Amino acid sequence: xAAIPSVKVAEVREFSRIERIGTHSHIRGLGLDDALEPxxxxxxxxxxxxxxxxxxxxxxxxxxxxxxxxAVLIAGQxxxxxxxxxxxxxxxxxxxxxxxxxxxxEIYSLEMSKTEALTQAFRKSIGxxxxxxxxxxxxxxxxxxxxxxxxxTGAKVGKLTxxxxxxxxxxxxxxxxxxxxxxxxxxxxxxITIDKATGKISKLGRSFTRARDYDATGxxxxxxxxxxGELQKRKEVTHTVTLHEIDVINSRTQGFxxxxxxxxxxxxxxVRDQINSKVAEWREEGKAEIVPGVLFIDEVHMLDMECFSxxxxxxxxxxxxxxxxxxxxxxxxxRGTKYRCxxxxxxxxxxxxxxxxxxxMETSLRYxxxxxxxxxxxxxxxxxxxxxxxxxxxxxxxxxxxxxxxQYLKDIQDEFMFNEEDEQQSEVAMETA
Amino acid sequence: xxxxxxxxxxxxxxxxxxxxxxxxxELVALDFRRxxxxxxxxxxxxxxxxxxxxxxxxxNMFVKTRTLKAQNLLExxxxxxxxxxxxxxxxxxxxxxxxxxxxxxxxxxxxxxxPITKEADIIMKALSK
Numbered sequence: 001x002a003a004i005p006s007v008k009v010a011e012v013r014e015f016s017r018i019e020r021i022g023t024h025s026h027i028r029g030l031g032l033d034d035a036l037e038p039x040x041x042x043x044x045x046x047x048x049x050x051x052x053x054x055x056x057x058x059x060x061x062x063x064x065x066x067x068x069x070x071a072v073l074i075a076g077q078x079x080x081x082x083x084x085x086x087x088x089x090x091x092x093x094x095x096x097x098x099x100x101x102x103x104x105x106e107i108y109s110l111e112m113s114k115t116e117a118l119t120q121a122f123r124k125s126i127g128x129x130x131x132x133x134x135x136x137x138x139x140x141x142x143x144x145x146x147x148x149x150x151x152x153t154g155a156k157v158g159k160l161t162x163x164x165x166x167x168x169x170x171x172x173x174x175x176x177x178x179x180x181x182x183x184x185x186x187x188x189x190x191x192i193t194i195d196k197a198t199g200k201i202s203k204l205g206r207s208f209t210r211a212r213d214y215d216a217t218g219x220x221x222x223x224x225x226x227x228x229g230e231l232q233k234r235k236e237v238t239h240t241v242t243l244h245e246i247d248v249i250n251s252r253t254q255g256f257x258x259x260x261x262x263x264x265x266x267x268x269x270x271v272r273d274q275i276n277s278k279v280a281e282w283r284e285e286g287k288a289e290i291v292p293g294v295l296f297i298d299e300v301h302m303l304d305m306e307c308f309s310x311x312x313x314x315x316x317x318x319x320x321x322x323x324x325x326x327x328x329x330x331x332x333x334x335r336g337t338k339y340r341c342x343x344x345x346x347x348x349x350x351x352x353x354x355x356x357x358x359x360x361m362e363t364s365l366r367y368x369x370x371x372x373x374x375x376x377x378x379x380x381x382x383x384x385x386x387x388x389x390x391x392x393x394x395x396x397x398x399x400x401x402x403x404x405x406x407q408y409l410k411d412i413q414d415e416f417m418f419n420e421e422d423e424q425q426s427e428v429a430m431e432t433a
Numbered sequence: 434x435x436x437x438x439x440x441x442x443x444x445x446x447x448x449x450x451x452x453x454x455x456x457x458x459e460l461v462a463l464d465f466r467r468x469x470x471x472x473x474x475x476x477x478x479x480x481x482x483x484x485x486x487x488x489x490x491x492x493n494m495f496v497k498t499r500t501l502k503a504q505n506l507l508e509x510x511x512x513x514x515x516x517x518x519x520x521x522x523x524x525x526x527x528x529x530x531x532x533x534x535x536x537x538x539x540x541x542x543x544x545x546x547x548p549i550t551k552e553a554d555i556i557m558k559a560l561s562k
Contacts, residue, residue: 096542130556133548166461169468172475197550229457230464234522238543241556249559287547 023083030088032056045088048081055085059092062322068292069320071311073300075327082326086296089324098127098242098293098321104302115310116266122314123243123272125321127291128279131238135196137171138233139164140207140226141188146178162192165228177201189213191224196232240291243319246275276319293321300325355392363403371395442535449532456525460518467514474507 030052031042038045038052045052051074061067074082090099100121107117139162146158158173160181173181180201186192189210193202205224206217251267282288297303303311315323356371375391382391473489481487481500489496489503498506526544533540 129543129546130553131543131546131548132550132553132557134550167465167468170472172479230461231468232464236544236548238546239553239557240543241560245560246556249556282549285547286545287549289543289546 024087027084027087027091029092030056030059030085036060043088043091045081045084048085051081051085052088055089058322058324059089062093062097062292062294065292067322069315069317069322071315071323071325073325073327075329078328082328083298086298086324086326089294090296093294096127096129096240097291098125098240099296100124100293100321101296101298104297104299107303107307112266114307118307118310118314119272120244120247120267121295121297122321123247124245125293125295126243126319127240127293128243128246128282129238129240129289129291130282130287131236133234133236136233136235137162137194137196137231138191138204138227139231140191141186142168143188144181144186146173146182162231163226164231165226167231169231191227242293243275243279246279247272250275279319290319292319294324295321296324296326298326299328301327301329355389359392359396446532446535449528449535453525453528453532456521456528460521460525463514463518463521467511467518470507470511470514474504474511477504477507 027044029043029045030038031045032038032052036053036056038049038056040046040049058067058072074085076082086101090101093099102121107114107121109117112120142161142163144158144160146156148156155175156178158178158181160171160173160177162169162171177199180199184192184201184203186201186203189207191204191207193204194200205222207226208223209226211217211223247267251271279288279290283290311323314320359371360367371392372387375387375395477487477500485500486497487500487503489498489506530540
């Protein structure tokens, strides 16, 4: 039952809002065809074929959710199209996947700490998909009949006749409903919607068939078609909100205002923990889905060591977005290596620094940072003022990083008790004996 | 050979789409019955004196029953209709999923989630301000 692959026609999006014209506003996508091959000129992108093909692959992985918590680095000379590719990916992902774009220097602000700025950026890139479901009654008003009680003190009673193209029925109205109808000024010929759960009435417009009833209508009058189908429909709407938005709404009563003024300030970690547990609860009950999005950090060379160690840790979280970083520097010393040494009150020799940088590339940043402290102690022990290469070498030999420790354990595991391999061998030995 | 494949494809998509249209018509018909049953129930409640007997049409027959019995019958029927309509809605969602799959369109995400209308309402209201 092979289905013929249908040609994906590019969606035409209605631009009903005025877009600010910027350097990258002409980009509508990555310009790839169905087989993820880049076209020479397409969707606003020109050239950079291999890079675009690679980002196409990454995009597919993002769509299938197979790449959350991983990082991608785009490096190149200024003007080679790094930001353009990121824009292309953002457009191609569409509205449903959260895409946050920021520059590395944006995290340095007086109002919030670096970790707070990064945490906010991360949480802006994780979406939560929720669904709301309501039963609504939608129809054209045929007649509204309200009877005031003769005595003047009783409650009003009324009948409302609604119709669609397929059916017509009469509803009995209670007092509250009558008041809402009067407030909405619903008359015969209006198309209205009544929310069954809340009882809220909204006018959708006036029916076309009743357009000739009056010779003149007000400027606000909107004409709509008489609704089709059932009178009582079920309406389901899905929304995707980001974790950051939920954080802000919950962190203060006027939270929603803060979303626009940008002055969110620091959000307490208790609020975040609460939200995390609530979202986890929803996930378990099947009420929400996590949509990991994309966090694009341009000029990532502006970030320092602390930021990188924070990023490392944050990516290991179970709700982490894809991190795309772009820089126009090649292999450089990470900003802050110098400061970290100063902080730890350690002076390093130039070549010691080089060795350390190379080490951190082969092992991990965290390991390199820890080594500084150890090397400092070793240097002090031999009464030197500066950390030299030999100190780092010694520290390296004393404290193993992850790869070396796993290797070491593998090598000597038979010397440990409860070694499974050993037991198997001895079992075999026993049988043959 | 291509023509055969195209034909097969067309037959499949057309059948799937026809199923969806049938379900939609069924929903309209069920809703019609639901409204009429509701009207009958209201009429009994408002106009009849309990204890008296009332005429009720059951299919093609007219039956004279006590109002209480009639009301119970109508209530039960409304419940059944509600359940049938719910089931049909789920069936409709499945059929739409199948059709979109056949047509090669991407899946509509999020519709198999449990609804959280109250919280969703609060969130969307706060965000749209």
